[in-house]
Amino acid sequence: MSLLDYFKKSKASSASLAKERLQILVAHERSSRNQPSYLPQLQKELLEVIRKYVNVEQDAISVNFEQNDTQETLELNIVLPDHQTKIS
Amino acid sequence: MARIIVVTSGKGGVGKTTTSAAIAMGLAKKGHKTAVIDFDVGLRNLDLIMGCERRVVYDFVNVINGEASLNQALIRDKNCNLLYILPASQTRDKDALSQEGVGKILDELKKDFKYIVCDSPAGIEKGAHLAMYFADDAFIVTNPEVSSVRDSDRMLGILSSKSRRAEQNEEPIREYLLLSRYSPDRVKLGEMLSVDDVQEILSLHLLGVIPESKSVLNASNSGTPVILDEKSDAGQAYADIVARYLGEDRPHRFIDEKKGLFGKLFGSK
Numbered sequence: 001m002s003l004l005d006y007f008k009k010s011k012a013s014s015a016s017l018a019k020e021r022l023q024i025l026v027a028h029e030r031s032s033r034n035q036p037s038y039l040p041q042l043q044k045e046l047l048e049v050i051r052k053y054v055n056v057e058q059d060a061i062s063v064n065f066e067q068n069d070t071q072e073t074l075e076l077n078i079v080l081p082d083h084q085t086k087i088s
Numbered sequence: 089m090a091r092i093i094v095v096t097s098g099k100g101g102v103g104k105t106t107t108s109a110a111i112a113m114g115l116a117k118k119g120h121k122t123a124v125i126d127f128d129v130g131l132r133n134l135d136l137i138m139g140c141e142r143r144v145v146y147d148f149v150n151v152i153n154g155e156a157s158l159n160q161a162l163i164r165d166k167n168c169n170l171l172y173i174l175p176a177s178q179t180r181d182k183d184a185l186s187q188e189g190v191g192k193i194l195d196e197l198k199k200d201f202k203y204i205v206c207d208s209p210a211g212i213e214k215g216a217h218l219a220m221y222f223a224d225d226a227f228i229v230t231n232p233e234v235s236s237v238r239d240s241d242r243m244l245g246i247l248s249s250k251s252r253r254a255e256q257n258e259e260p261i262r263e264y265l266l267l268s269r270y271s272p273d274r275v276k277l278g279e280m281l282s283v284d285d286v287q288e289i290l291s292l293h294l295l296g297v298i299p300e301s302k303s304v305l306n307a308s309n310s311g312t313p314v315i316l317d318e319k320s321d322a323g324q325a326y327a328d329i330v331a332r333y334l335g336e337d338r339p340h341r342f343i344d345e346k347k348g349l350f351g352k353l354f355g356s357k
Contacts, residue, residue, distance in 0.1 A: 013278025018234050019285045026241050026289055033245045 035065045046076070054080060090198040093205045094223035094261075096247075098239030100210030102231045103268040106304055107326070108207035109137045109313040111227070114330030116171035117315075120202040123162065125174040127219035128209035129184050132176035138165065139311025140173055149177035152189035158196055167316060172201075182214060190218045212246060221252050225262045225333075228292060231269045232281040237289055240265075244290065265292035266329060269300045272345035283343055296329035298322050299342040 043063045050056055056078065064075040095108040105126075112124035125148065126134035135141040140163045146156035151174075158174075165171035174193075177184055197204050208219035220226060226247050230240045247261050248254055254261075267283055274280040283297055303320030307313060315330070317323040321342060328338050 015275070015278045015281050015285065018281055019289070022234055022237055022281075022289050025238060029238075029241065030245070033249075 031066075034067055039063060039065060050078060054078075056081065090201055091203055091224045092194060092198075092222050093203060093225045093227060094208055094220040095205060095227045095229060096208040096216065096220055096243050097210065097229040097236065098212065098216075098243045099231075099236045102229050102236050103298070103304070104210070104229050105134050105137050105207055106308065106314060107227065107229050107266060107268065107298075108134060108205050110315040110323075110326040111330055111333070112171060112203070112205040113165070113168060113313040114315045114326055115203045115205070115334075116165070116168045118330060118334060119170065121170045121172075121200065122203040122205065123172045123174060123197050123201045124205040124207060125219075126176035126207050127185070127215045128207065129176045129215055130178065130180055130182065131209065132178060134173065134207050135163075135175045136311060137308050138173050138313065140165070140175075141311070144175045147175045147177040148193070149179055149184040151193055152185065158193065167312070185215060185218050187218060187221065191222060194222050212242070217246075217250065220247055220261075221250070223247075223251060223261050224253075225264065227264050227266050227295065228290075229266045229268055230286060230290070232267060232271075232275070232283075232286055234281075237281070237286055241290060244292075263292055264295040264333070265290060266295050266298065268298040270297045270342065271300045272343060276345050283340075294340070295332055296325055297340060297342050298325040298329075 043061065046063070047056075047058070047061050050061065060079040060081075062077045064077070066073045066075065093111070095104050095111070097104050105128075108124055112122050116122040124134065124138070126132050127148075128134070129149065132147070135144055143163050146161035148161070150156040151158050151161045162172040162174055165173060194204060206219040206223065209215040220243075226243075228240050228243060230236050244263060247263060251261055253259065265287065267286055270283070271280055275282045283294065287294055299321050301314075301320060301322035303317050303322045304314050307317055307320075307323075314320065314322050315326040318327070325342055328341065331338050
């Protein structure tokens with residue numbers, strides 16, 4: 001390693017930042033790419049049904065689709081509010 | 089058996105048309121009858137890069153609509169008699185291209201040509217979709233820059249799901265990475281993504297690196313594909329790429345920086 005390299009390395013490299021950001025982004029976009037196209041509609045309709053019974057916010061429900069070699073999993077998460085306000 | 093190559097990237101301005109012109113010329117110079125088609129309807133530019141803009145009479149859309157025959161529309165290149173150009177139309181009607189029409193023209197070209205190079209427009213609209221739909225091979229032109237790499241990954245997703253080969257469950261399109269506008273000096277300084285970085289993210293087979301080069305602008309100024317500038321670094325990079333695509337084993341070049349006197353004195357290697 002030359003003296004010049006020593007000074008170069010002391011500076012945080014913007015290329016490594018770019019790589020890190022891209023790796024996260026690309027991984028995220030690839031996972032959503034393989035999702036079935038009915039997912040947004042499913043999420044919307046589920047939310048409508050749940051709202052008939054429980055007063056939940058728009059973002060209280062998440063639908064995740066995961067895929068591996070052997071199976072596909074549809075994961076549904078609903079966060080219920082602390083106290084039920086909508087009774088009757 | 090003819091092969092259809094799409095030159096694509098998603099992002100604009102990365103060098104698709106420069107690449108299409110160079111590799112089409114390279115393939116023809118190697119003795120293969122080649123056609124290069126401009127799919128950028130409304131914004132044609134391949135004719136300018138190939139230096140045949142004043143010889144355009146009929147275009148791609150005229151042929152699709154039956155207003156001209158394929159032979160009337162194809163322009164024989166002035167530098168190489170095995171190379172033909174099919175220019176895009178300047179119409180503003182974005183539905184001028186149809187899948188059926190494009191398919192028919194490609195089938196006709198396949199009877200007569202060894203390679204058909206499809207120069208895709210930027211974006212993921214109809215022209216870009218049709219340019220890649222019938223492809224056997226895809227050249228993904230990427231710059232070592234975040235938005236270009238992201239868009240390339242997007243295109244890979246589209247190639248693997250929306251192409252004819254994907255829809256008909258055939259052997260998938262062969263995808264190759266062409267990393268263009270590369271500056272080894274800036275990579276060394278940590279200012280630019282390296283070849284390894286880009287390959288790690290996209291996991292593509294690297295066909296070649298094209299260095300950032302003044303010769304590319306010089307070539308487009310004069311309307312001569314840069315590959316004909318045999319002394320230039322970019323011209324040699326494209327010649328390597330064509331040779332590798334045709335199965336020759338050539339070591340990669342233009343990845344490490346050129347060392348000046350200062351670099352020789354103080355550099356590490």
